[in-house]
Each structure stands twice: as C-alpha cells, then as structure tokens.
Amino acid sequence: xxxxxxxxxxxxxxxxxxxxxxxxxxxxxxxxxxxxxxxxxxxxxxxxxxxxxxxxxxxxxxxxxxxxxxxxxxxxxxxxxxxxxxxxxxxxxxxxxxxxxxxxxxxxxxxxxxxxxx
Numbered sequence: 854x855x856x857x858x859x860x861x862x863x864x865x866x867x868x869x870x871x872x873x874x875x876x877x878x879x880x881x882x883x884x885x886x887x888x889x890x891x892x893x894x895x896x897x898x899x900x901x902x903x904x905x906x907x908x909x910x911x912x913x914x915x916x917x918x919x920x921x922x923x924x925x926x927x928x929x930x931x932x933x934x935x936x937x938x939x940x941x942x943x944x945x946x947x948x949x950x951x952x953x954x955x956x957x958x959x960x961x962x963x964x965x966x967x968x969x970x971x
Contacts, residue, residue, distance in 0.1 A: 859953035866946035873939045887941045888934030906930065 877884050891899050903926050907914045911925040933941065 856953045856956040856958060859949050859956070863946045863949035863953065866942045866949060870939050870942035870946060873942065877937075877939060884937040884939060886934065887936055887938045888931075890938050891934065903930075 873885060888899075906926050907923045909915060911923040913919050913921040913925075914923040
C-alpha cells in the first residue's frame with residue numbers, strides 16, 4: 854500500500870513537471886521558479902514554514918548552546934526555492950519512485966482454484 858501511494862505521488866509530480874515543461878516550451882518567459890509557485894499558491898504558508906524551520910527544526914535555532922546561526926532555511930531551502938520548478942518536480946518524482954522500490958510489493962494469497970465443484 855505504501856508503494857502504491859508513493860508511486861501515485863511520483864506520477865502526480867511527473868504530471869506537474871510535464872505541464873510546467875510544456876509551459877516553458879510554449880511561452881517566451883523564463884522558467885517558473887519553485888518559490889514563485891509556492892508564493893502564488895499559499896503565500897502565508899511560505900512565511901510560516903520559514904519561521905517553523907528556523908525555530909524548531911534547524912539544530913542551531915533549536916539548541917542555543919551551539920552558538921551558530923540558523924543555516925537550514927537561508928542557504929539551503931532558499932537556494933532550492935530559486936531553482937526551476939520543472940527540475941524540482943522531476944527530481945521529486947524520481948526520488949519518490951526510487952523510494953517506492955524499497956517497499957516490497959503486496960502479494961495476495963492466491964486462492965485454490967482447483968477446489969472440488971459440487
């Protein structure tokens with residue numbers, strides 16, 4: 854079941870990537886960035902996720918005793934948000950497909966078809 858869900862998510866990412874690639878081919882504008890799509894869809898969640906990642910997920914923001922500046926959002930995630938969305942969704946689709954291969958297929962027990970017929 855997990856394998857099926859991951860494959861469906863990968864298929865969804867492939868469809869989005871194909872649509873974005875087609876949009877890049879037919880338009881004269883530059884490629885759409887991942888951060889731009891996220892900002893157009895849900896601008897509030899972009900700001901909230903930045904605050905949550907810097908305060909609660911980033912090890913430097915989580916443990917003040919480390920004495921380092923938060924590094925997870927601004928150098929890492931902000932860089933990824935500047936990449937073309939086609940590239941990000943393509944990598945996501947490949948990654949989900951490879952992750953799905955780690956889970957075994959769900960084999961159903963075959964029923965005995967050679968039962969006696971009454």
